[in-house]
Amino acid sequence: TRPIVIAPSILSSDFSRLGDEVAAIDRAGADWIHLDVMDGHFVPNITFGPPIVKAIRGASAKIFDCHLMIEPCDPYLEAFAEAGCDIITVHAEATKHLDRSLQAIKALGKKAGVSLNPSTPEQVIEYVLDRLDLVLLMTVNPGFGGQAFIPAVCDKIARVKAMIGDRPIDIEVDGGISPKTAPKVVAAGANALVAGSAVFKGGTPAHYEANMAAIRDA
Ligand code: DX5
Numbered sequence: 115t116r117p118i119v120i121a122p123s124i125l126s127s128d129f130s131r132l133g134d135e136v137a138a139i140d141r142a143g144a145d146w147i148h149l150d151v152m153d154g155h156f157v158p159n160i161t162f163g164p165p166i167v168k169a170i171r172g173a174s175a176k177i178f179d180c181h182l183m184i185e186p187c188d189p190y191l192e193a194f195a196e197a198g199c200d201i202i203t204v205h206a207e208a209t210k211h212l213d214r215s216l217q218a219i220k221a222l223g224k225k226a227g228v229s230l231n232p233s234t235p236e237q238v239i240e241y242v243l244d245r246l247d248l249v250l251l252m253t254v255n256p257g258f259g260g261q262a263f264i265p266a267v268c269d270k271i272a273r274v275k276a277m278i279g280d281r282p283i284d285i286e287v288d289g290g291i292s293p294k295t296a297p298k299v300v301a302a303g304a305n306a307l308v309a310g311s312a313v314f315k316g317g318t319p320a321h322y323e324a325n326m327a328a329i330r331d332a
Pocket residue numbers: 123125126148150181254255256257258259260261288289290291308309310311312
């Protein structure tokens with residue numbers, strides 16, 4: 115089993131002070147920094163792109179875990195790699211040629227992830243398993259922070275865990291993760307937990323530290 119990782123999503127941070135927020139969650143004990151990139155096309159919301167990632171890169175030396183909710187994704191992979199992302203995750207639903215997208219990420223020297231919406235069956239990753247560093251299972255429909263966890267995804271986590279076998283692949287979950295839901299996803303086999311609203315609630319660095327500790331303790 116792989117180490118448990120907590121990856122706060124800066125989607126729930128104060129965007130007017132983004133660099134300070136990244137530095138604060140770094141100091142508060144974040145393992146990875148989760149970056150939600152949305153295009154208003156694949157998902158019904160728009161966030162930020164490579165220039166913002168580049169601007170905050172200096173605020174933390176932790177792993178930048180970039181979740182691309184953009185369609186198409188291939189034309190932008192190089193820009194996100196150059197901006198300083200360490201893990202680049204694409205949605206299986208947002209690329210016509212998933213194998214090609216994953217090869218492109220690896221060719222840029224980055225870790226490659228694939229994300230699946232709650233309704234997407236896990237079989238889509240069967241023939242690309244050997245190209246993967248991470249599988250990101252959405253536990254909400256992507257687009258917004260603060261949505262309710264979808265419990266049906268727990269079965270999918272367990273199936274993906276079985277498919278992966280002893281390959282060194284992280285299973286990440288994203289959406290509605292809190293001290294209440296974290297034990298369920300970890301029991302099912304997830305090891306990387308994205309949390310936005312549950313980490314940033316309260317709004318101060320002391321809250322971030324306590325909020326992450328509460329998830330870890332759970
Ligand atoms: C949803 C994003 C998530 C989101 C999670 O589209 O991918 O990363 O920020 O937010 P919470 O933890 O508030 O559900």
